[in-house]
Amino acid sequence: MPEEMSPRERVITAMRREIPDRVPKEASFTPAIQKIFEQMTGATDPRDHFGMEARGVGFRQPAELPDFSPWYPNGVPEGTTFNEYGTGQAPSDFHHFTSKLYPLSDAGSTKELEAFPWPDYTPAYRHEHLEESVGALHRDEWFVAGGLGHIWETAWQITRMERLMEAMVLKPDFAGYIFDRITEDRVFMARRYAEAGCDMLRCGDDIGMQDRLMMSPRMWREWLKPRWAKVISAAKQVNPDILAWYHSDGNIEAVIEDLIEVGFDILNPVQPECMDPAQLKRCYGDRLAFWGCIGTQTTMPFGDPEEVRQAVRWTIEKVGYDGGLLIAPTHVLEPDVPWENIVALFEAVEEYGAYA
Numbered sequence: 001m002p003e004e005m006s007p008r009e010r011v012i013t014a015m016r017r018e019i020p021d022r023v024p025k026e027a028s029f030t031p032a033i034q035k036i037f038e039q040m041t042g043a044t045d046p047r048d049h050f051g052m053e054a055r056g057v058g059f060r061q062p063a064e065l066p067d068f069s070p071w072y073p074n075g076v077p078e079g080t081t082f083n084e085y086g087t088g089q090a091p092s093d094f095h096h097f098t099s100k101l102y103p104l105s106d107a108g109s110t111k112e113l114e115a116f117p118w119p120d121y122t123p124a125y126r127h128e129h130l131e132e133s134v135g136a137l138h139r140d141e142w143f144v145a146g147g148l149g150h151i152w153e154t155a156w157q158i159t160r161m162e163r164l165m166e167a168m169v170l171k172p173d174f175a176g177y178i179f180d181r182i183t184e185d186r187v188f189m190a191r192r193y194a195e196a197g198c199d200m201l202r203c204g205d206d207i208g209m210q211d212r213l214m215m216s217p218r219m220w221r222e223w224l225k226p227r228w229a230k231v232i233s234a235a236k237q238v239n240p241d242i243l244a245w246y247h248s249d250g251n252i253e254a255v256i257e258d259l260i261e262v263g264f265d266i267l268n269p270v271q272p273e274c275m276d277p278a279q280l281k282r283c284y285g286d287r288l289a290f291w292g293c294i295g296t297q298t299t300m301p302f303g304d305p306e307e308v309r310q311a312v313r314w315t316i317e318k319v320g321y322d323g324g325l326l327i328a329p330t331h332v333l334e335p336d337v338p339w340e341n342i343v344a345l346f347e348a349v350e351e352y353g354a355y356a
Contacts, residue, residue, distance in 0.1 A: 002020060005020055008144075011054060015326065024054075024326045025327045025345075025353070026291075030096050030333060031096050033337060033342070034046070056147055057130055057144060059121055059147075068086040068117070086117070087103065102159055103116070105159060108174070113174065127189075146201055148190055149186065150205050151227055152207060152224055155179055183231065186231045187230055191234045194242050200244070202247070203245065203247070206247075207248050209250050210251065212251055221255070228264075245265070245266040251274040268328075269329075271297070272294075272330070273297045273298055277315060277318065285322075285324055292329070300341055301341075305340045305341055308345050309344050313348060317352075329345070
C-alpha cells in the first residue's frame, strides 16, 4: 500500500495517472445544500469537513465595472448584476438560478465590437496576490487550481448562442473578433497562474448535449481547438508540469482525442448518463485522467444512499483501478439532492478508495 500522502501529493499523483494512497474527492454545493450542510454538521467549510484535497485561486475583480447601460437600450430588470464582460444576471424566484441578458445581442459589426468595454485582466492589483496565495496553500499541502474560465461560453453569453452560431457561418470576422479577444484574456491568465505556481488550470466550455456536440466536430476544431491550444501552450511554456483540466457537460466523445492533442490532461465531469466512464478509461486512460463520474442527473438526486455507494465503488473499480481518478459529482449539488446521499458519497470514497 502506498504511504500516506499529503492532499497535494494525492491529487497530483492521481492526475498524473499514477497510483496514490487513496482516491481523492471533491464536491461543490448550491446555496440550499450549503445551508443544509451547516445545519447538519455545525461546520461552514465542506472542503475541510469532508477532507477534499483541492483549493482554488483566482484573479481579483475589477476595481469598477464600466457602465453597460448603453448596451441595454431597453433597460434591464431591477436587481440585475453584471459580470465584467457585461453579461447580465437578472434575479429569479427559483433557488439560485438567474436569467441571462446579452449586451451584444443586437451588435452586427466589428466596429461595434471595437467600441465595447472589454475587461482588462492585466493591471497588477488583479493578479499580484497569486504567488502569495498559492504559496500559502502549498505550505498547508493543498492542491491548487487556478480558475481560468471559458472561451465559447463567455462568447455566447455576450451575444446569445444562436446569434454567435449564425455569425460563425455568415460573419466569421465578427465571431473571430469575439473569440480572439476572449482568448487573449485566457492566455494572460493561464501564463500568470503558471508563473504563480498553480498545480492545475481549471477551464473548459460546455460544448456537449446529452448525446452529441452542440456544434459539428469540424466547427469546434476550426473555432475553438486552436484557441485552447494557444491558452494551454502559454501556461506549459512557463511550467511544463502544470495540469490542464477541461470541463464540458454532455457527450463530447467526438473531440476527446483533440483535447488530448491540445494538451489537456484531465477530463471533467464525465457524465455517466452521456458517456461510459469505463469505456473512456479503456480508450484514453493512458493519456487522460478523469475528474467526476458520479451522476447528478440520476444517482445523486434520485438514488438512495446504497445506490450512491455502489456508484462510487463501481467507478473506483472501473475507472480508478490504476490511478487517474478523482471522484466527484458531475455538477454542483442541487437542492433536490438528499443529505444522506451526500454523506454516502464521501463515506464510500473512504471505504472503497484506498489502494491496497
